[in-house]
Amino acid sequence: MAYADLREFLETLRKNNQLLNYSDPVRPEPDLSSAAAATTNLTDRGPALLFDTIEGYEQGKARVALNVVGSWPNHALMLGMAKDTPVKEQFFEFAERGEAFPGRVERRTDAPWQEHTLTEGIDLFQILPLFRLNEHDVGSYIDKAIVVTRDPDDPEHFGKQNAGIYRIQVKDKDRLGIQPLAAHDIGLHLHKAEERGENLPIAIAIGNEPVISTVGGMPLAYDQSEYEMAAAIQGAPYRIAKAPLTGLDVPWGSEVILEGEIICGEREIEGPFGEFTGYYSGARSQPVIRVTRVSHRTDPIFEHLYLGKPWTEMDYALALNTSVPLYRQLKADFPEVVAVNAMYTQGLLGIISVKQRFGGHAKAVGMRAMTTPHGLAYCKVIIVDDDDIDPFNLAQVMWALSVRFHPQHDLVTVPNGSVLALDPSSDPDGIVHKVVIDATTPISPETRGHYAHEVANPSATAAWETLLKGLIT
Amino acid sequence: MTSPLDTTVCPRCEQSTVRVMTTSPVPGAWTMHVCDTCFYSYRSTEGPTATDPASFPQDWKVDPADIPGMLAMPPVPQRRG
């Protein structure tokens, strides 16, 4: 199932009762972000929110969409699955589709965002209802846009063209701040451009169908194209179009395309900004973008993402992105790994289920997770469970932890591991002890505890689960 | 609705470098202000902790003297040969 654009996906959500169209007047601050936070606080099955009456804008002329994939039903619908699909099934489906990488792209010249063009007197606030997300953010941010740049040393290489999501501070009507970390692909592009003494052309695509936003947060190899991964995940060629000023490939279906340049050698104070860790990141000196061309649809929808104390839309959006690569890397070494749930604060905490081969095996699997590329910056706490535990079912995980974990034997502490500097527990920034909590049942040669007589479900339980499905709501 | 506050002093860094960035498409609803020293921006309709230098929380202020020395992320590389 492929959605052409955000509007088509919102329509699917509406048909599935997963879209709340709110038309009473709202204030930019604090109503919009509060509504997004409230929705994920209330439920993990909540709707996307669409606001069309925002103070200071004509009704319907400025619209804000929030929580677009901010729940499990919405995530399932993104994948074209039934909205009640369990998370574990979504996980295996997502992992399987990724195998189809690279998918094909479909180049088009008729993008709907070509409708309106602005090259002079650009004022982003007139086009988009920008607003402050968290009380102590330095200003308005754009944090769910697809940001496209090319490798200045190899500009024709399609795979090296990067499409990712970065936090962007709106500093003025046509001036933005961006956070391209050195380890990110865009950071490498900027590094090369600045070595060459050149500005880095950039395109920022706002308001997209959900698959590219999901892939934009996925850790891919440097020369792998996000568009070819989006094609694999959606199971159909991915539509792209050339942005007119920069020639960068952007999604065909976007609402708004901003184009401009990251200015060579320029750094300027940016932040603070409330981050996905649930804490603010402080002010730093960061690169600056000058926007010189805007293309947009009539009455564009500003698709935005509320970020703050988990769970927010980001946790749903990145859940399988984080879990699946870790699963595939672990499974390559240890085929006994059954599933990986690394969706807590982007995998700072992860849960792995494994069919243990011998005593101590699970601990090795847990430590391997810490040495995967993602694990180097995350995987601070790893819980390892037996294969009878669904790592996406926290009641089961907590049960295993409560009865199968022995604090004297099952806790492995790795001192002074690496972690992302944003982890507020790291001290110094970027360094933290890590732990494997082995909640698997001890097996030979590790014989201890009293695990011989586990209670099984009554014999017809599975049949009754099927029968009762649909009768219980 | 316009802010009755002093809109020339930045609530965050307290420099007199605040200017009007833009105003609402529907006239009179709000004004966006921005500071050219610390790039803090705020809307006239936000509460005093966002708009008023005296009410802006001390913890979130910035000393303009600290700005030039802030860590560059990422650092600017050397130009090639």
Ligand SMILES: [Zn+2]
């Ligand atoms: Zn200031």
